Amino acid sequence: MAKLSADASHDKMKFLTKSRFEVYLESSMNDAFDPSKELTPDKLREKLDKPITHYWINSSHNTYLTGDQLKSHSSTGMYMEVLAQGCRCLELDIWDGDKDDNTPIPIITHGGTLTSKIKFEDVVKAINMFLTQNPNCYPLILSLENHCSIPYQDQMTLIMKKVFGERLYIPHPFDLDYLPSPENLRGKVVLKGKKESGIDMDEDEEEIDERSSHSIESSLEALMMNSSNSLGSIPELVKRSESGNTEIPRHPIEITSQLQGKAFRISNEAPLSYSDRKLLPRAEEFADEENDRLLNSKQMSMKTVQTVDTQHVKIAPSLAEITLFHGTRHKSWEQSNAMPTHHMHSFNDSKVSQRLCRQGIENIGNWMKYNSSRMSRLYPSGLRYKSSNFNPLLGWSTGSQLIALNFQTTDEFMHVNHGRFRQYGGCGYIPRPITSFLSRNGTISRDREVLLKIRVMSGSRLPKPHGTYSGDCISPYVKVSVHDVTIDKVGAREVTKTCKTQAIKGNGLNPFWDHHDFFEFIIKRKSVAILLFTVHNESDDAFIACSSIPISCLRLGYRSVKLFDAWHRRSGAFAFASLLVEIEMYDHQKYKKAEEAARQKRRTAGPRFISLD
Structure with a gap:
């Protein structure tokens, strides 16, 4: 209060003028990121005194x-x-x-x-x-x-x-x-x-993957350098793989690149056709699922040809x-x-x-x-x-x-x-x-599910894409995403939900979103989940600014969300950019019970009549 009040009389009366309340809403004192998480050096020493394995x-x-x-x-x-x-x-x-x-x-x-x-x-x-x-x-x-x-x-x-x-x-x-x-x-x-x-x-594992990735990267490099006679451009190959079409036109070519004492070949020869060397075809073990079909197809064989004496590293x-x-x-x-x-x-x-x-889940427990x-x-x-x-x-x-x-x-x-x-x-x-961590009895600990409700209300001083000072006025919209994880008997899986506001035409200075509905997110693991705000321009979906906050660090109520540039810097055109949002959070099970009780009460109350006498 004292920091925002203009004079002593306001301090005694314990209220703010409208203009100063607006300043407070956008100030760091009202940040959606909990300032108590910004620890002092003494508090840091207390928190960082366990073995290094206990930290991200x-x-x-x-x-x-x-x-x-x-x-x-x-x-x-x-x-x-x-x-x-x-x-x-x-x-x-x-x-x-x-x-x-x-x-x-x-x-x-x-x-x-x-x-x-x-x-x-x-x-x-x-x-x-x-x-x-x-x-x-x-x-x-x-x-x-x-x-x-x-x-x-x-x-x-x-x-x-x-x-x-x-x-x-x-x-x-x-x-x-x-x-x-x-x-x-x-x-x-x-x-x-x-x-x-x-x-x-x-x-x-990392050395094996490095060796494999060098083989793949050199093969991709060779493809790009020999595009006129190659099996096809990289985007084309990826597109074929993603569509399930692994039929690659056969051409009588062989691309060889000799690098760091290893020969990388892309050809349509049969595997194990090099009798004088040992083949280490490792790519499929490290490929994304979408690329496995391409890398392992009969028409295209990516192989790392390597002499046996390079399988070991002397330190x-x-x-x-x-x-x-x-x-x-x-x-x-x-x-x-x-x-x-x-x-x-x-x-x-x-x-x-x-x-x-x-x-x-047993495998996750061992991990x-x-x-x-x-x-x-x-x-x-x-x-x-x-x-x-x-x-x-x-x-x-x-x-x-x-x-x-x-x-x-x-x-x-x-x-x-x-x-x-x-x-x-x-x-x-x-x-x-x-x-x-595993619990003392060897089971996986869980957070209580929470219901997070977010309403984007307004923005302030939103810059143009890339922080430029020239060009047309932007028409901003906001994406609100929650990145979460769920763990069950099958395993661990990523859970991401994204909601989007409508665009406000030609106003990046003080856009106002005139709606009363909240975006709702059910969060399984509050201790890990992350809330992400990203602001974009409607005309080309260009990225403007963002802010990322751990769910465990959120403050509830009407809060200011500081925005950062793509490199997470808050300077220049981004120094004062922010969003005003309303944040609510509830225990999900209790919230469901309260909603059900309210619905039951409305059903049993029966019709209401208004007397005209």
């Missing part, structure tokens, strides 16, 4: 890429960009580069593609610059996709020790049994990679010594749940949706048990060559800590991720809710 961690996939997975630029600046957005797990895809006076120069690139290369050392220096500016930030996890020979691995170790200095976390023997907390690791750099040293190690002892998390391959839940706590699994999103979350004391990382399938993202809610709801997304793609699921990590001041770490 904001994570990036192929952090260095600025665009697609095939031919976009690699950029050191992307690391600074995602760190500024609150990301705390970064990926570095490292390969042997050139040598300078016999000194190895490790590089970062997406192997087997046309993406450009950047120096590993430059990336490490950029990350250290962020730590210098933010010395008290919670730990940065570097996911090292290591494709380097031993001399280059030794050089990587030297670079990290020299640049990071004391910030580089070197695990002690006791850490291998009890993982430290984010609070204990504050200001540190933690490495994920391979822990065992000096011996040949079987590939983990330099110097690098193993400074690595905390050891990536291992999942073989069975019995083996996985008996592994040391510093061992961790990685799965692509296709495997999660097809194998982890659609094989019954959640594993995540209670060990780390797991989920990442986009190798077939997402356009850098699209997947819905992270399945992973969050079943306890995965690291859901790695393509930050360069500002799609709906990236907005959902930004909403999740708005809590705790954007520090990148969110305590997992109790529902993401």
